[in-house]
Amino acid sequence: MTTTAETGAGKRARVRVARLRSLLMGLIALTTVAAGTACTTGGDQPRIVVTTNILGDITRQIVGDEAEVTVLMKPDADPHSFGLSAVQAAELERADLVVFNGLGLEENVLRHVDAARQSGVATFEAGKAVDPLTFHAGDDGGPEEEAGQPDPHFWTDPDRVRKASGLIADQVVEHVGGVDEQAIRANAARYEKQLADLTTWMEKSFALIPEDERALVTNHHVFGYLADRFGFRVIGAVVPSGTTLASPSSSDLRALTRAMEEAGVRTVFADSSQPDKLAQVLRTELGGQVSVVELYSESLTRKDAGAGTYLQMMRANTTAITDSLAGG
Amino acid sequence: MAIAPTVRRNVTPWASAALALTALLTTSCAGKHSDAPAPQKNSSATTPHGYVEGAKEAAEQQSRLLLNDPGTGDSRVLDLITGKVRSTAQVAGAEQLDTDGRFGFFHTARGTHVLDSGAWTVDHGDHVHYYRAAIRDIGVLPAGAGAQIRSDAAVTAATDKDGRTGLYDRTELEKGSISSIRTLPGPHTGAVIPYAEHLLALVERDGTAKVSAYDRAGRPVASPDAECDEPRGDAVTRRGVVLGCADGALVVGEKDGVLTADRIPYGRDVPAAERATAFRHRPGSDTLTAPAGDRAVWVLDVTDRAWKRVSTGPVVATGTAGEGSALLVLETDGALHGYDIDTGEEVARTEPLLTGSQRTGTSTSGPTIEVDRSRAYVNDPKGKRVYEIDYNDDLRVARTFDVDIEPHLMTETGR
Numbered sequence A: 001m002t003t004t005a006e007t008g009a010g011k012r013a014r015v016r017v018a019r020l021r022s023l024l025m026g027l028i029a030l031t032t033v034a035a036g037t038a039c040t041t042g043g044d045q046p047r048i049v050v051t052t053n054i055l056g057d058i059t060r061q062i063v064g065d066e067a068e069v070t071v072l073m074k075p076d077a078d079p080h081s082f083g084l085s086a087v088q089a090a091e092l093e094r095a096d097l098v099v100f101n102g103l104g105l106e107e108n109v110l111r112h113v114d115a116a117r118q119s120g121v122a123t124f125e126a127g128k129a130v131d132p133l134t135f136h137a138g139d140d141g142g143p144e145e146e147a148g149q150p151d152p153h154f155w156t157d158p159d160r161v162r163k164a165s166g167l168i169a170d171q172v173v174e175h176v177g178g179v180d181e182q183a184i185r186a187n188a189a190r191y192e193k194q195l196a197d198l199t200t201w202m203e204k205s206f207a208l209i210p211e212d213e214r215a216l217v218t219n220h221h222v223f224g225y226l227a228d229r230f231g232f233r234v235i236g237a238v239v240p241s242g243t244t245l246a247s248p249s250s251s252d253l254r255a256l257t258r259a260m261e262e263a264g265v266r267t268v269f270a271d272s273s274q275p276d277k278l279a280q281v282l283r284t285e286l287g288g289q290v291s292v293v294e295l296y297s298e299s300l301t302r303k304d305a306g307a308g309t310y311l312q313m314m315r316a317n318t319t320a321i322t323d324s325l326a327g328g
Numbered sequence B: 001m002a003i004a005p006t007v008r009r010n011v012t013p014w015a016s017a018a019l020a021l022t023a024l025l026t027t028s029c030a031g032k033h034s035d036a037p038a039p040q041k042n043s044s045a046t047t048p049h050g051y052v053e054g055a056k057e058a059a060e061q062q063s064r065l066l067l068n069d070p071g072t073g074d075s076r077v078l079d080l081i082t083g084k085v086r087s088t089a090q091v092a093g094a095e096q097l098d099t100d101g102r103f104g105f106f107h108t109a110r111g112t113h114v115l116d117s118g119a120w121t122v123d124h125g126d127h128v129h130y131y132r133a134a135i136r137d138i139g140v141l142p143a144g145a146g147a148q149i150r151s152d153a154a155v156t157a158a159t160d161k162d163g164r165t166g167l168y169d170r171t172e173l174e175k176g177s178i179s180s181i182r183t184l185p186g187p188h189t190g191a192v193i194p195y196a197e198h199l200l201a202l203v204e205r206d207g208t209a210k211v212s213a214y215d216r217a218g219r220p221v222a223s224p225d226a227e228c229d230e231p232r233g234d235a236v237t238r239r240g241v242v243l244g245c246a247d248g249a250l251v252v253g254e255k256d257g258v259l260t261a262d263r264i265p266y267g268r269d270v271p272a273a274e275r276a277t278a279f280r281h282r283p284g285s286d287t288l289t290a291p292a293g294d295r296a297v298w299v300l301d302v303t304d305r306a307w308k309r310v311s312t313g314p315v316v317a318t319g320t321a322g323e324g325s326a327l328l329v330l331e332t333d334g335a336l337h338g339y340d341i342d343t344g345e346e347v348a349r350t351e352p353l354l355t356g357s358q359r360t361g362t363s364t365s366g367p368t369i370e371v372d373r374s375r376a377y378v379n380d381p382k383g384k385r386v387y388e389i390d391y392n393d394d395l396r397v398a399r400t401f402d403v404d405i406e407p408h409l410m411t412e413t414g415r
Helices: A002-025 A030-038 A053-063 A086-094 A110-118 A158-175 A181-206 A224-230 A242-246 A250-263 A275-286 A310-327 B012-029 B170-175
Strands: A047-050 A068-071 A097-100 A122-125 A215-218 A233-236 A267-269 A291-293 B056-058 B064-068 B075-079 B085-088 B096-099 B103-108 B111-116 B119-123 B128-132 B136-141 B148-151 B155-159 B165-169 B180-184 B193-195 B198-205 B208-215 B234-237 B240-245 B248-255 B258-265 B287-291 B296-301 B306-311 B315-320 B327-331 B336-339 B346-349 B369-371 B376-380 B385-390 B396-402 B409-413
Touching: A047 A053, A047 A086, A053 A068, A053 A097, A053 A158, A053 A181, A053 A310, A086 A110, A097 A110, A097 A158, A110 A122, A122 A158, A158 A181, A158 A224, A181 A224, A181 A310, A215 A250, A224 A233, A233 A250, A242 A275, A242 B385, A242 B396, A250 A275, A267 A275, A267 A310, A275 A291, A291 A310, B064 B096, B096 B409, B103 B148, B103 B409, B111 B170, B155 B170, B155 B193, B165 B170, B165 B198, B193 B234, B193 B240, B208 B258, B287 B315, B296 B315, B296 B327, B315 B369, B327 B369, B369 B409, B376 B409
Parallel strands: A047 A068, A047 A097, A097 A122, A215 A233, A215 A267, A267 A291, B148 B193
Antiparallel strands: B056 B128, B064 B075, B064 B409, B075 B085, B096 B103, B103 B111, B111 B136, B119 B128, B148 B155, B155 B165, B165 B180, B193 B198, B198 B208, B234 B240, B240 B248, B248 B258, B287 B296, B296 B306, B315 B327, B327 B336, B336 B346, B369 B376, B376 B385, B385 B396
16 A cells, blocks of 8 residues: 555656656746646656557556557558647656557657657657567568668557567556556456467468468558468559549559459458449459458557457458458 | 655746745635546647647548639539539629648638638648538638738738738638738738748849748748849749749748758740749649740759750640659640640640640630649630540549539639
8 A cells, every 4th residue: 555655746747757757848828828737747656658549558457457548540440641639648647658560650649658658758669679570572572661760550460469468468467556456467468368269269270271372462551460471472463543444445444454463362451442343343354353452550540440459350360361362 | 665666757947936936826725626627638639749629530542622703703622532513602693713731721801711721731741631521601801802811830921912921720710710820011022821830922122022931920020141033933842942033943941940942944045924833733743844935834843953845735734643654634625634844845735625726825714734643634714614634644534523503613622
């Protein structure tokens, strides 16, 4: 009990310093700012702030009811582009722990994370801690300009997420005062078991796909880790735009049809505003059956919309990949 | 165990400030603490960047054509993804229709009507985002005929024919309202152009126009020492703002927050009637085109800093996608012609597309060419049609859209 009390006091002191800091950093916009940033704290409950919604779900699985977890990125959003309001930025600086993906993913948020770290907040860069891969060269399925850079999309490999879960549990226990360590460890163990089961299930599913057809022709750039873990080839493709699809020429489709021929598959995993039209056009161009399948990539959806949790997202993608590649 | 990691902050530098401001904090917080909503529960505080109520992010560019018949005032929006046509507010007597990529500006004698086309692109440097939303009327900017309107993400600058410039908050336009920031008395010669967090203007002094610059709030700031004789025409490219001057182009760029100016001279005498003044380019491209009198076209490669003059038939309108693709010229024979920019050879032509006889010139009304990343669009006012051209496939007519108005004015949004 003494520990808890002391933690509470220490926490209040920190909160006050953080408030003042954001106040001064805002060039002391005087009472309005003081009132705005300093008076919205929700009390003394330990606070964890997570940037992306995928890491948010993972962190909540581990933290349970032990602390308040705030996720900055909304469902169905883009981690590369979401930004913070002034209130959220101030909240980052008041957190006990900030969990972020890093490796450049949350472009518009990383400077706020840096600022929080510099003001003494504990931060955990999950991507960096799980032995990241680097992007392949552009002609090898990776984004052209980022070849050789660390690939931040580690969550497509459930083993790395399992590793990250254990590390997040460590971080929570170390930095978030007032939590019940045993409860955190138990939550983490349960979740890690679910992740291990996920990996086993994914392996079994993908085993149904003939080895030479384990190829993802895609305009997503996030499946490098999945490919590496489960033995897929990723073949990057340019998907024709909406206006060209209405009346395409062979040259409009060439990049994509060439990628499919190279991969020897009849499925394109792509975001397209007109997937049916794209499939139809490809069937006309190539003959035979072609399917266009959308996958969840960088964001969870709202609850009950297909990928409300990390486990749902991975199962949905695995089913979609297996059904479309094992079927042919 | 919980204490050690929590005392991790270097408190000292803040301590005195903390003492000094504690009173302020306590006063301003009195009585608020318990019932103040936690920030994460306030959904408006978590609005993601680029989010617009009702807007939907799309996988690809959402291209739309705005069409208007100044005679009847009828306006239409043609969605190039779905092929559907929507009617929008009547705007009669428009002399010109242009866009900043999202908003359509219908220039009439009484003011400039603003329409949100509901399609736009947000450029984040290494990647872009595409959005679509409802089409809506915004209102009228008090800048009448001959006004020139230019925007960046933050500011819309409307310069009237007397050279006065009204600055408007573009983020307010996005929300649906017209909000004036301030007026710059000028007088400015030509358009005031928001660029690189500045506003570029030309101000006439001693018979020549000099480049001057403002910050976004309209305060004068340091500008490059550059002149532009008889300025006419401008275009914004990634390499900088191109201004048409008597002796060639002046390119105002930005490096490390400082504005720079660079000349690309014609390198020969060009009669006034053959100067490049009506610049056209595909947004994102650094290759500009402009008629060079009646029977030739200027192609300005801003990256290579080179002018090229291509001899053509009588010119109605010009355009190019750049990056090695053909120069597109709509000629008085009503056909679209493609020219190899390097050799000047004609490489492709369509059947006549336009109905009725055509005149050369740089009128702001009449048939025009809009070029995007994959297609070009040509309006045939008298034929009540718009053609979609695949410029990478021998100027193949990919689609023909019949509309129920005479589209004398046309511009493309979504980019």
